[in-house]
Amino acid sequence: MSPTNPSRPNPATVPAAVVNRLSMYLRELQHLVSDGQETTSSSELGSRLGITDAQVRKDLAYFGQFGHPGVGYRVGELIKAIRKILGTDRQWQVALVGVGNLGRALLGYRGFSRQGFSIVAAFDADPAKIGTQLKGVQIFAIDHLNEVVADKEIQLGLIAVQAASAQKVADLLVAAGVEGIVNFAPVTLSVPPGICKVGVDLAWELEQVTFAVANKNR
Amino acid sequence: MSPTNPSRPNPATVPAAVVNRLSMYLRELQHLVSDGQETTSSSELGSRLGITDAQVRKDLAYFGQFGHPGVGYRVGELIKAIRKILGTDRQWQVALVGVGNLGRALLGYRGFSRQGFSIVAAFDADPAKIGTQLKGVQIFAIDHLNEVVADKEIQLGLIAVQAASAQKVADLLVAAGVEGIVNFAPVTLSVPPGICKVGVDLAWELEQVTFAVANKNR
DNA sequence: CATTGTGAACTTATTCACAGCC
DNA sequence: GGCTGTGAATAAGTTCACAATG
Known part of the structure; x- marks a missing residue:
């Protein structure tokens, strides 16, 4: 035992x-x-x-x-x-929502697969993108979130949409059954308890630096 | 007074x-x-x-x-x-090193300008990219770092290159006179005292989430 | 004998609770 | 009455220092 x-x-x-x-x-x-x-x-x-x-x-x-x-x-x-x-001894299936600049970068980021993360589906609002593939990942309409999440057994979501739509997307992801979210939009999301959420704001990091630099001389 | x-x-x-x-x-x-x-x-x-x-x-x-x-x-x-x-009441001039997927996303990220950051020059090792422009930003050879940093009064650097070259790039940025660095490569950089350095590893954030999810049930 | 694992000391950060102010 | 600013109390996190160990 x-x-x-x-x-x-x-x-x-x-x-x-x-x-x-x-x-x-x-x-x-x-x-x-x-x-x-x-x-x-x-x-x-x-x-x-x-x-x-x-x-x-x-x-x-x-x-x-x-x-x-x-x-x-x-x-x-x-x-x-x-x-x-x-928990990275197993494979995690990840959904990406938002295939703009940042979304594309996330799709191409090699560091993910190295740690056991694999983006298996992407979603976007732009009809021109829907149905196409990027880096071998299919782009779906957001209406198909539920079925794709279930199909591909997706557990995590990456939010790379505009700040204004981020909360809506988060709600949809949660409803679809995702258990964890990483949010790249500069807003504070509210999610139900039990769902893990982490926020990344690229400008934050720069602000840490400017604070230090601005205050270096007293 | x-x-x-x-x-x-x-x-x-x-x-x-x-x-x-x-x-x-x-x-x-x-x-x-x-x-x-x-x-x-x-x-x-x-x-x-x-x-x-x-x-x-x-x-x-x-x-x-x-x-x-x-x-x-x-x-x-x-x-x-x-x-x-x-320190974001003023404008900060930023150099981007590495115009891969992530670099391009950083170039296109609107959140920066909103907070007073402006990427005014980009650098890459790929000769095919050098001399071209992306999002209105000129891409230079890394050899021109010193002069461009001085010319454009660049104070901050973004490192978006492979892990293997990140330390070398950091050294060059410091030598060129940059005062702060945000590093997106998954390595710990060493920089001289007085230089402010912040690291962002996109896979870290996901790992925070998987830890929470993996341990949710006891 | 170099190096871990850990209780105890210390340091830093957060919350409480309330005086002072609009 | 509602809200800030802050000293005092509490909690959390870090470092010290040393017994235990292969």
């Missing part, structure tokens, strides 16, 4: 910052593996990412014991463990 | 999370203004964004007193104040 997940903290108690760093560890470990390194340590990982070694160990300790005292972490082993925690 | 900036906390003491929320407040205020609303309150702003009213007030209090007891915040006034704090 091997338990599937030896230590399971209540996920709700895991700070979002920890999950974020888990993603960073995973990237760094993937770089290490492609450099042929088999073993690493909390201090190596930490210094590469600009955080303390204690932080790295604490973060991982939320989920179990992955290290080997005196040795460190086996890179391949840790990658597997983190992918399992993040 | 109105002082330009009545209260100036040492910016280094302002938590990054506060600056992040400032960006959210700004978006929300911009929505309010386009709905014709002239006044708002910490609790309205907070509930729209899913944070407490006290949090909103504390965040703003880092930078001065912008509210009117019994009334709330004058929307236009607060927008102006936040833009000044974030």
Whole structure:
């Protein structure tokens, strides 16, 4: 009777910052593996990412014991463990809504498939686009959302439409049965509890930078 | 003798999370203004964004007193104040390096100009692209980075190249005199102190969501 | 003996609660 | 009466420091 997940903290108690760093560890470990390194340590990982070694160990300790005292972490082993925690040890079917500039970029983004995400359908309001394909992905009318989501067993949605339509699209995605949403439109979406939502605003990141630059000299 | 900036906390003491929320407040205020609303309150702003009213007030209090007891915040006034704090009350000249899918999306992204960012030059390694224009932006060879940055008084750089070249590009941008960098490649860049750097990895955001979805049922 | 995992100390961030003001 | 600004209280997150371990 091997338990599937030896230590399971209540996920709700895991700070979002920890999950974020888990993603960073995973990237760094993937770089290490492609450099042929088999073993690493909390201090190596930490210094590469600009955080303390204690932080790295604490973060991982939320989920179990992955290290080997005196040795460190086996890179391949840790990658597997983190992918399992993040849920990226499986394939996720993703729908893209909005095939404008950003949508096309998302369709072409190689980083997704590397982490187990696969955009299997796209939706757009423009009749000229409907029925065509882009990067091998079929573009549907939004009216077919329900059936396509069911057909292709889509679990996640990417919203890359104008701010004005984003909430409507979110509602449709939720109604179609999607469980998680990443929103690239600069609005705060409201979604029912149980649906996970993350927002990305490309201008935000720039604003973080301008704040720092603008205030550099006092 | 109105002082330009009545209260100036040492910016280094302002938590990054506060600056992040400032960006959210700004978006929300911009929505309010386009709905014709002239006044708002910490609790309205907070509930729209899913944070407490006290949090909103504390965040703003880092930078001065912008509210009117019994009334709330004058929307236009607060927008102006936040833009000044974030540095987006002025125009920023931005260079884009890497005109692939993502680069093209960034070129076409309308949200930038709205916040005072203007991509004034693009760079790519592909000789076929060099010398052409996209969305009215000239594409240069990377060798001309120094002169173009100086010419156009570029202060910020967007990195949208492959992971493998990102560090090299960052070094070049810094050498050219850029003060801030937003990196879209999935690597941790090292930059000298004094240069502000922010990383965006599109797959991270999805991983946050899959973590939540994967762990929803215990 | 280098390195993990972890309780305890510390630091930072959030919320409470209320005085002061319009 | 409604709402801000803020000190005090609480909670959350990070670092320290060291016993345990292959």
